[in-house]
Amino acid sequence: MTAPDQQGSHPPDYDPRAFPPFAVTVDLAVFTLRADRLHVLLIRRGQTPYQGDWALPGGFVRPRESAGGAARRELAEETGLSEATAAHLHLEQLATYSEPDRDPRMRVVSVAYTALGPGLPEPRGGGDAADARWLPYGTQGPLAFDHDAILADAHRRIGAKLEYTCLATAFCPPVFTLGELRGVYEAVWGVELDRPNFRRKVLSTPGFVQAVDGPPKLTGGRGKPAALYRAGGATALHPPLLRP
Amino acid sequence: MTAPDQQGSHPPDYDPRAFPPFAVTVDLAVFTLRADRLHVLLIRRGQTPYQGDWALPGGFVRPRESAGGAARRELAEETGLSEATAAHLHLEQLATYSEPDRDPRMRVVSVAYTALGPGLPEPRGGGDAADARWLPYGTQGPLAFDHDAILADAHRRIGAKLEYTCLATAFCPPVFTLGELRGVYEAVWGVELDRPNFRRKVLSTPGFVQAVDGPPKLTGGRGKPAALYRAGGATALHPPLLRP
């Protein structure tokens, strides 16, 4: 369906021409890894309602724009990254939230998106609102509106997608070590993984990662230097890498 | 986000008070099993545009209704089932489709839902539009609007969820045989599964199915009578039942 027909099954009290007007927005659950911890991008509200509370970044969908387009635009604005850089971030539709009273001011339907990226810089570049900041996931207090539910859904979704897709590489820079990749799983799942087993699994999955040829190694601070890899072409993970 | 603040990062040409009005609808991809084949519920459009074409059932979200509520209401109306019966069908949000020109008449954002049920009766009960019918999945021609994409997404989603959830029981009546359950997988995936292996997998997964106690057996037409089961309490499938 899009616009239903004039005739049809609608109750007599309902005139499709006078379709109820909705505002449509996008909300962004942007995740990144900073210092081996999962962080979320939050903004502090400068207006009532929920003034002073933290909330997910987002904004209106414009008249000639798709929700995905709006999400990508807001992502660039709110993270302060260049449009070109932001265009490389993994962006994925999560779900749509439409409870009638989720915004006390008016009827707003919001399409939520999840975005992932490697260690992103502090926000603020976009010249954005009062306060925007990366907070370690789990340390944020109650968020405005239904954003707690959205954020929890987003976290659940990426945790699940790590199991059966190659999504983890979206958290990594173009070239990374297997230790960094493992750090993604550990940060999102909140567990420790066995190093050798993780390595075996990743390397035995065709197309998950791809060894970087010439420059042999590099150090991550301490320990033996690690080989470098880039994301392979694969998108699915068969068989999956199940959570312990 | 819901309604963004008045101040903030929005470009100067954009006044949040004059938020762009959208129509919000729901579209339903309703699947059922009829004669061991996967069927989809489609309606024939009686109006331009796409007059005479098949389309997914759906309709407007009402002013004080959530999208999920609208989907459940439309589901009852379009399938012709009682509200009580329709309330038992598995209903799940799929995704939101928002390309600006997906409906040539006006700006419509549609939240798509997937619904599943055991062999459902012929539609029409709802006193609905011109023509509503179950069509074997795959035999439908091009659908109106972007409904081909929605339907394909829905089919991909349920195929994937069969792998790592107990969703298959949603296609079955309250009491069913393992043969019927296997038929769900075969119809959705379009493959044949090994009977003994499927049985072993299902029975060894705690909470997937639950043997029906007293009444021992029953026949499905030919062959040895099969034991009866009902859905267990489990929702996830660990480890998953992967597609061949």
Place this chain on the structure above:
DNA sequence: TCCTTAAGAGTCACCCTGACTATAAATGCC
């Protein structure tokens, strides 16, 4: 030099799975 840390190689047992065989219990056709 020794300790710590992390990468990377390798082993072993167990579980799950795919492939396959065999038996039981119903129907329908000679």
Place this chain on the structure above:
DNA sequence: GGCATTTATAGTCAGGGTGACTCTTAAGGA
């Protein structure tokens, strides 16, 4: 009543994937 057909159910067996573990290598720091 035989007999083929169909489906359910039981059981076997080999191979792959995984968890748990050990060991070696290569860096940095005290």
